[in-house]
Amino acid sequence: MKQSDDIKLFLKAIPNSYGQVFFSDQRLFAGILLVVTFFDLYAGVFGLLSVIITNLVGFLLGFDKKTISKGVFGFNSLLVGLGLGVYFEPSLYLVLVILMGAILTLLIAVSLQGVIGKYALPYLSIPFLLSIWVMTLATKEFTALGISERGIYTFNDLYTIGGDPLVRIYEWWNDLQLPKSLRVYFISLGAILFQYNLLSGIILSIGLLLFSRISFSLSLIGFYTAYLFYEIIGADISELSYSYIGFNYILTSIAIGGFFIIPSKRSYLWVVLLIPIVAMITISLSRVFAIFSLPIYSLPFNLVVLLFLYALKFRLRPSVKLSEVLIQHNSPEKNLYAFHNDLVRFRQHEQKPVILPFLGTWTISQGHDGEHTHKDEFRHAWDFVITNMEEKQFMGSGDLLTDYFCYDKMVLAPADGTVEFVADRIPDNVVGEVNLKENWGNTVIIKHDEHLYTSLSHLKEGSIKVKEGDTIKEGVEIGRCGNSGRSPYPHLHFQIQETPYIGSVTKEYPISYHILHHENSFDLKSFEVPGLGDQISNIERNELLYNAFHFIPGKRFHFDVILNGEQSECTWEVNTDPYNNAYIRCQQSGAMAYFVNDGNLLFFTHYSGHKKDLLYYFFMSTFQVQQGFYQDLTITDSYPLNLIFNQPLLGVQDLVAPFWKFLRSDFKCTYDWIDSDMAPTKIRLASSAKNSMAGKTVRTFEFTVVINEKGIRKLTVNSKNLKLEATCTG
Missing domain, CATH: 2.50.20 (outer membrane lipoprotein receptor (LolB), chain A)
Structure with a gap:
């Protein structure tokens, strides 16, 4: 990679590290977040410094540069830098602590990516939590570090930065007459970036609305669900007002309701159900961590989101109504629209494609739940023949096997696989007679995947061109259509099954892409089960x-x-x-x-x-x-x-x-x-x-x-x- 490309990736990593705090890769929103962090000037400086250090060390250690450029490592370091920058007075000693904290956060993030990433789980802000707790406990012994008093003398700090106009703007916004709950919501939103003021929260809410309408609505739903829960159970609502840990509810609702889960009625319902659990964890852990004089920060959010996402992986089958995001577009709206579009277009594409096992156009003479033999556990099968314009299967009197259009026509492998079973040397029946002793006739069974086999029966005696153990490709000839076994007239019996034995129970499974032929028109069918009387063919390439x-x-x-x-x-x-x-x-x-x-x-x-x-x-x-x-x-x-x-x-x-x-x-x-x-x-x-x-x-x-x-x-x-x-x- 060229040096200029490395520089571009490094510069891209800086704003993305800010956006990732809200699961975003949108530059405008990242810019808003960056500006808000500088409402506390020194916190903003140390947050930016921490991001730069983490991304630079990641580059130097040889981690994937494109991954770094997405900000997935930098955002945890940003939070560490902001937290330490708010708590301590600026000094060279603090720069050294920030350096250590940024490197530690990076190492934890990369390690967690390897540990829980293999379960397709995000590490969220766990690296931030572990790192800032380590730094907080360790720095209690660092007498050279001074505790910040900027929160006490806020107006002095603002005057130093922007003079009297900035002080007046700050006063005007913070004196806005808002309902108590809404004020706490805004300040909780700002607290995500360690900005404990109304103006920061209002600006962040506007940025969140511009970035994602779904995320914005979820942030309100999550926060007010918690607020109502506190009221109902009689918990001390001042805890929300004092510590502004309401951001746990905001982040949980966005993560569960729209980012890691496709936004839906069901995901919104789970937000409402999980937020009280987040509240109880918040209340209980606050007491435990108070023993060590440590804030819980975003721990409740991390615990509940990871537990929920991990539990979903043990479902017997995925649910369309509550579906995990498989391809992340970094936007709840894009995730939703892409999911709905892909659900229609590619809903069957996780299944191995199985094509029709012949060339040209054939007719289904007996389909699933057939009139004659396709019943009960053998109901998911097809019998194929070739018919002419008059829908006849044969020419002449039909007394000879060679009168039938499908007789001796090639039978093809319906997908790549391995030949599991071959039965050959069973004579073809005279038209009108059947062989009940060797019911399936000459048969080839092919394994395509675990629990996915196809069986092709009634093949012509001596026509089979494969043997057991052969690895074959889709579309290769395996034999010819015949009249062996329980077959009164030439036809091809085709079924899909889960086991490799002749006479196995059938499995309902679609044919991938095929063309349905009408008298004067055609239909494209995608992963569907064709039915009785359908005249169908594979797509013939032009x-x-x-x-x-x-x-x-x-x-x-x-x-x-x-x-x-x-x-x-x-x-x-x-x-x-x-x-x-x-x-x-x-x-x-x-x-x-x-x-x-x-x-x-x-x-x-x-x-x-x-x-x-x-x-x-x-x-x-x-x-x-x-x-x-x-x-x-x-x-x-x-x-x-x-x-x-x-x-x-x-x-x-x-x-x-x-x-x-x-x-x-x-x-x-x-x-x-x-x-x-x-x-x-x-x-x-x-x-x-x-x-x-x-x-x-x-x-x-x-x-x-x-x-x-x-x-x-x-x-x-x-x-x-x-x-x-x-x-x-x-």
């Missing part, structure tokens, strides 16, 4: 589409763009990040569009950058594309709301998003035209985006994508006050 959307790292595109009559140029390049996520980046604007391509479908998953960039319109126009051409096939999908709508409308949606979505943005793509079915040289896709509010359309975009032998050639966009045409020139 080479023009495949090549056009085969975005390999290093591939470049150059476009001539005409936007509302103004000409410009742009260049894109395909790349991957350190986590092997693929994306397209515009070299001029820096915009990035992330995508996944599994060989059948291309999905765009995320976009960052300006919403008037050509790459953004390409992201919208090809949000989902399957790579086979079927005339008039239509694909539908939904965009994440945060990638489509803007503030302030999106802000209103954010507030109620866990409970109700009144905004919607729908994607539709139609396979519009191809110049030749046999030897195509040009394809046109027509897509659209429809934005609606409370069911009423507020804006639509119409897109056309033209593809030829060289790949993507042209993109046109039409909408209100927008006309764009982009031609790919290389």
Whole structure:
């Protein structure tokens, strides 16, 4: 990595260390937090010094620089620096203590990342707690350190920093006539950064509202739940007013309600249920720690959040209504919108894809819960045949095996795996007769994963091309369709099961991507269970589409763009990040569009950058594309709301998003035209985006994508006050 890149990462780590206190990576909010820490000038200085030391030592020790740049190590040191800076008078001795505290905090954070990180748990502010307790107890013996009196002579300090105007501003804000509970809320919010004044809390609340409407609402819900609980049980409410440990309730509610858990009705309910537990832990531990003259700081928040997150990992199955965040976007709103979008688009993608075990279009003659043999524990199975336009399975009289269209056709491996069982040398039956003794006939059973096997039966005698123990790839020929076993006419019996034995109980499991054929149209099916009478096939790859959307790292595109009559140029390049996520980046604007391509479908998953960039319109126009051409096939999908709508409308949606979505943005793509079915040289896709509010359309975009032998050639966009045409020139 270049030295200039290291400097950029180091500088990026400083504001991110501030933002991480509230689980944020937003620069504006980080700037607000940084400014607020300087309301106590020396606390702000020592907090910043602690962040710089921690990040610098992390770089020097060779820890991952991109991890450091996210601020995940620095924010704990920030809190240590602020805490010590508030408590002690500034001096060279304090600088030395800050140095030791920052290094200790870093070492604890890195170690905890290894210890509890393997359980996919955050270490939260535990490094801060351990470090500041060590520093606090140790410094009781340091007579050279002077205890700060700045809290006693606040006005003198303010006058020194900003003169009489700053003193008047401070007085005006702190003399605001607010309800007692709201005043305590604001000061508790400021206390997170060791700023025990009303102005700090008000500014932080505004920053929190700008950063995340969900976090802001959760902070109020968490605090007032605790406040009400104190009132109900008769606890000393002055404890909240005196120590301002109300920040434990604020941080717990944000963490559980919207950051580590997808915001939902259920997550909000758990906030209300857990806050009284935080209150009881706060009250009890305050008494224990008073023996050692130590504040409990954020210990209750850490205990409850970690206990809850750890307990969730022992659920028998994950719940959609209370789901952990798997891909962290550092924003409750982004987590929520991405989750809802991915839930629809990729809800089955944790399952291993299983394709149809044949080429071409076959018909299901008996499906699940079939009329003849697919019953009870064997009900999740399919029988496949080939039919003609008249829906007949055979030509001529149908008395001969060779009369049947499916007889002797290739049978393919439905997924990568290992051959577990092979039964061969069972003769094919004469049409109309069955072999009840060797019921399953010639069969191949393949292991694809733990507790995931496929069984293909009634194969043609002597046609099986694999043997037990063979490792095979998806789509390779394993045999031919026959008429062995309990089979009165040629067909392929296909079932999915959890054990490797012939005649095992069947398992309900979907077929991944496949095409459902109608008389004059087609439907794309994704991870669904096809039914009786369905005529289905795997997606048959169209080479023009495949090549056009085969975005390999290093591939470049150059476009001539005409936007509302103004000409410009742009260049894109395909790349991957350190986590092997693929994306397209515009070299001029820096915009990035992330995508996944599994060989059948291309999905765009995320976009960052300006919403008037050509790459953004390409992201919208090809949000989902399957790579086979079927005339008039239509694909539908939904965009994440945060990638489509803007503030302030999106802000209103954010507030109620866990409970109700009144905004919607729908994607539709139609396979519009191809110049030749046999030897195509040009394809046109027509897509659209429809934005609606409370069911009423507020804006639509119409897109056309033209593809030829060289790949993507042209993109046109039409909408209100927008006309764009982009031609790919290389």
